[in-house]
Amino acid sequence: MINNRLQSCVIIAGYFAYLVLGALVFQALEKDAKAKQENIILRIKESFLKNITSFSPAKVELFVENLMDAVGKELRYKQNNWDFSNSFFFVGSMLATIGYGNISPKTAGGQLFCVFFALFGIPLNIVFLNHIGNMIAMLCERLAKWLYEKGVQKKTTRCLTLLFFLVMGILMFLCLPSAVFREMEGWTYGEAIYFAFITLSTIGFGDYIIGKASYNHYNHFQSMLCIVFW
């Protein structure tokens, strides 16, 4: 029992230490890249403002084209802010193979580190999730034992525990988060369910991301917790 608890602590602490370490490295590697991106947008704006005197619809067209290309390709620069909470969110969603893609490493060093970090991190994430799964299974066993001791038949016990975890699972992992995200992000219920499903299935398109509406640290850490619990 004590051995089990120790193992549990080591796995959880190790996982989070790995996440924090990764977040710090990405932050260090990518901070300069962000400044460079902001510079590119600044330059586009400046060159546009200089050309104000000779200014035609065709030029506006070109300007819009350039800007959209820059923003669409790689410079979603507001979200590309590598502070610690963003960096941690990035690392966590990467190791779960969700990969929203709202931020991603732009430097060659960051990309190389990303490959090696995920190479060991994804198996570690699987071990971690496996551990959480085992803990839930143990809880399930205890519930079954408790019911059995109360005099419930074996077959009914099995059905009841299965039903309990099915309902709890759907509530905790689909309905409750959807309701929370709906409130926090101002999404419709359909959008919230869609987001929850796309995240849980590890597809992670990145079209809906938590913490975008009210972009602050508090929100971000809250979101991180949700994802880790998933």
Add this chain to the structure above:
Amino acid sequence: MINNRLQSCVIIAGYFAYLVLGALVFQALEKDAKAKQENIILRIKESFLKNITSFSPAKVELFVENLMDAVGKELRYKQNNWDFSNSFFFVGSMLATIGYGNISPKTAGGQLFCVFFALFGIPLNIVFLNHIGNMIAMLCERLAKWLYEKGVQKKTTRCLTLLFFLVMGILMFLCLPSAVFREMEGWTYGEAIYFAFITLSTIGFGDYIIGKASYNHYNHFQSMLCIVFW
């Protein structure tokens, strides 16, 4: 043997039929949404061109802000083109849980369909990949048998087949695609390896996407084939 071949054909044909069906439905559902998005960008441009007479740096700032918000949030509209090849690419990368996110459903109907489509499609994709895995394993066994019949020792045979598939795997799934993508997309070798890894691990940030550089159908189908073989 004939039974095996029949099963193989059914799985492969079923998988591709499911993909084509999904691609067609998404195309039908999302075509209108694309037109709406183009309208929004058109309106932003028009209102800007109307205000040309009273025009200040602060206004340009606001315009850039609005446009970037629109583009960054949901309107990466050039890529959001639901023709058949894009739709097929979207469906394939979703079922592999890669989820690049370069295109994603915007309508409520599309999002709802996405959830149900993936709910059955992801397991189907796993069955399909499992089948491909089994075929590779059978190939491996045949190679081992052939070597054994040639008089090679059992231990050496095992080592050789393992080495052969390791080297072939790294070549076929990492080095070769990286080289091809590098040539096709004009990426550095590091970027190409990064893309290959992010795709294979099903993270799929969507920061690098094949077929963006020379955006044509030929390229897209080629890319689809690469992904399916992965």
